[in-house]
Amino acid sequence: MEGAFSFGRNMISRxxxxxxxxxxxxxxxxxxxxxxxxxxxxxxxxxxxxxxxxTVRRTLNFYPGSCALFRVDCLSDDCVNGGFDLAWxxxxxxxxxxxxxxGELGCDDSGPRPGHSNIVYEVAIQYA
Ligand SMILES: [Zn+2]
Numbered sequence: 866m867e868g869a870f871s872f873g874r875n876m877i878s879r880x881x882x883x884x885x886x887x888x889x890x891x892x893x894x895x896x897x898x899x900x901x902x903x904x905x906x907x908x909x910x911x912x913x914x915x916x917x918x919x920t921v922r923r924t925l926n927f928y929p930g931s932c933a934l935f936r937v938d939c940l941s942d943d944c945v946n947g948g949f950d951l952a953w954x955x956x957x958x959x960x961x962x963x964x965x966x967x968g969e970l971g972c973d974d975s976g977p978r979p980g981h982s983n984i985v986y987e988v989a990i991q992y993a
Contacts, residue, residue, distance in 0.1 A: 883945060898929035901959050905929070905993040909951060915940045915982040939972045940982040947974025949984055958990055965989050 897904060907927040914920055921940065927933075935951040938944075949970045958966050967987040974981065 894932045894934040896929065897927050897931045897933045900933045901955075902929075903992055904959060905991045907955065907991075908989045909935070909937075910987045910989075911937065911984045912986075913940050913982045913984050915980055937984070939974065941972070941980035944972060944974050944981060947972040947981065949973065949986075951986065951988065954986075954988060955990070958988060962992065963990070964992075 897907070905928075909925040909927075911923045911925075912920060913923065919940075923937075925937075927935075933952075935955055937949045937951065939947040939949070941947070950973065951970075954966060954968070957963075965988065967985070969983060969985050971983045972981045
């Protein structure tokens, strides 16, 4: 999506649209218990590595009453459609009843923007 750069004046409305999409995604996501009734908790630990600068640690906890939204934003302010989707990793793990997994992900937005981040993640799942 290079549109955000070419049409600077549309940036604000585009960001609003992104926010609306994000809220909609949260509503669409539904509860964790609905998707994975056998899961008691999920812990995602991440280390963000942003090109050239900072390292940020973040831990996300999910319980049966949490929204099943496993999408994490990129650190780059200019990143419009990027981010990291851990949903497929988690559904794979649940399918195999795997308790722990680790790996690395790059931002979904492969555009030539500065400051994209990548993450090193660890996922721990407890089953009921
Ligand atoms: Zn990005």
